[in-house]
Amino acid sequence: MTEVASENAAGPAPVNGSKPVQELKIIKRKLNGYVGFANLPKQWHRKSIRRGFNLNLMVVGESGLGKKTLVNTLFNREVLKSTEAVLESFDKEDDEETEAEDVTVKINEYTNIIEEDGVKLKLNIVTAPGFGDSIDNTDSWKPIVNEVNRRFDQYLEAESRINRSTIDDQRIHALLYFIEPTGHSLRSLDIEFMKQVHNKVNLIPIIAKSDTLTDKEIVDFKRNIINDISFQKIKTFKPEIFDNDDEETILNCQNIVDASPFAVIGSTKEVETHDGRIVRGRKYPWGVIEVDNEEHNDFVKLRQLLIRNYLEELKEQTNDILYENYRNEKLTRMGIEQDNSVFREFDPLARQEEERALHEAKLSKMEKEMNNVFQLKVSEKEKKLQRLEADLFNRHKEMKDKLIKQIKLLEEKKAQLEKQKLLPPDPAPIPKKKGFLR
């Protein structure tokens, strides 16, 4: 799996300036000695047996195309009751519904546990009786699409719960769509249906009851269907081919892909061929058509695709692609925004830088706050002292002025007094002295 390293949408990270550079050093090495982790697929092998398997298979097509017979042939047991048996109980239970002119599409589910060589498969088959059986089939696909969506929703809900220890996967892993062997091409109902579901399920179109068509007709019919499908841009399930697959696997896979849409017949009855073999097949006066004979029809290839070789692949694609797309669309519609910043490789150095940046921001904030408080206190104190000083000087000046005034007053008074004292009572001696001094 190649990692797309461009996913570096710098989200609203509180990191200032430099965005974290993701340069991951990855050591690549092929080991010489046997260490043992190559045993992991084997551990999975064992674990998967212990856990068991499950498959939810939906089968859609008009009535009378042999859906039940084919499914029973595929799993080689009666996983679905034959139509006659169903019809009998049907008649008894809901008489009026069969009487109704417009048959509504119903959804039924049948569960079987199949075990083979100690491997268990829980098989859920979902059928949609009534599809295509009305006079107006415009919305026939709706109940089926709703059912597929409902199952996705249920899984999404389960996956989002707080306690999700028991998630029951009910999502449809594969949908077999039965095409009537008309020999012409797809009808508009087929196209409409396939267009509605191909983005939600692994679609496997099959040509039912192919024994009504000659080889030549099948080749032409298949070609017409393929043309329709590709023209309408309908996606059908294709197993992935890997580079490191061996030749045989690739060839086998290619054969399966080339055979689509599979022209099949179904029969659980064993018949005797003209050369005396007992086979599953249908006996006609002109010969026996064998189910398990690749010369006669594509049944074997269909079974390889659906069960033997690609059942797990069907589930993988359901989970990894179809469900993920559905979920993405649904959550986006719900208004949940994608935040790509969470898809980031953990890098201790970047992390440390981030922490440092956070720390520095915190530190500078602290410093600023402390500085503010400090400055404020200092200036308050300074002002107080300055005021004190000013007060002191002012008061001093005031008092001093007052004193100076008083002194001045007194000195004047004194001068006056002295003048009075000296002049009138004894003015004589002084001029004498004065005259002498001069």
Next chain:
Amino acid sequence: MPEKVGIANLPNQRHKIVSKQGATFTLMVCGESGLGKTTFINTLFETGLKPYADPSERHNKFTTLHQTVDIDIVRAELEEKNFKIRLNVIDTPGFGNNVDNNDSWNPIIDFLDDQHESYMRQEQQPSRHSKVKDLRVHACLYFIRPTGHSLKPLDIDIMKKLSTRVNLIPVIAKLDTLAPNELDTFKSRIRDVIEAQDINIYTPPLDIDDTASAEHAKQLIEAMPFAVIGLEQVYETEPEKFVKGRKYPWGLVEVENDAHCDFKKLRSLLLRTNMLDLILSTNEIHYETFRSVKLGSDATTNGSDNSQTTNKDEPSSHDLMKKLQKKPRRLHNPKFKEEEDALKKYFTEQVKAEEQRFRQWEANIVNERNKLNQDLEEMQAKLKALEDLVKKLQLSKR
């Protein structure tokens, strides 16, 4: 019945898919330095994954400004028999080397929780195709110093914390310093402490329906805690026979010899037999526990206001998700604390200096006042003298 349906082939399909996909495995090594963690990792994967710390560099922590990381990650892509794994080895170099180690486990616990949280956030995104980064730790090897006594309180503390978050595997390091009987008592003491303290260490599951693997698992459990030596040195014991081990004058300790040490058992547990169980139990037990606690606590704190959006018992996590707020990052770096303290100290000193200045200033003011008062007093005296003089003059005038 002519033919089998092919269900028996389903495990092979799984095998094939897993082989193609490869795997991610994250291993954490925990323990004081000098216990041979790096050696062990390199021996385990038979390749020089982790460079050894240069002992001369170790001093730099104390002398230079060089960055020491709490968490060190080595990422590798290894291939064996065409099977690829993306291996992450998490080392915790800063652990246990300080004088006060009380909080030294914090970064480790945070790392584990952060990986769970990161995975949870990624899982909640609408689009998550193949770009999920997963560093959840699948196994944590806790290296115990071979003291021969018992576990230290710090060990117990950390192991308790680890065991609720991760598959914890205690390992006795450098067992070659213990004699076999010492090792046995040491092991049983550790087992007793683990049991008494209710520490939940990883134990391989016993498959009842598979006697061979159950027997193997039993052997593994009995050998716990695993005692290992680790060395990449290869010695030729006999002609053409090479073994990995440690050579002493009195003999050779062989790494891959079950009689000498539990290395092979531990390797089997980590890789050959229980790797998948480690991966799955991390995802299904440890991660789910974290997730439900996390979402559960958010649900109770935000529970009151989302009752109208869902009328189910449990609010769906999409609602929760919108409300999840990024909690402030905890910062443990002791340097940060130091810097904060330094800043505080700087300001305290500034304040002291200013106070000193103010005291001086106040003293000056007092001096000044005294001086001025004296000045005033002098003047007052002068005034008084004048007054007296004036009075005298007035008297004499009469």
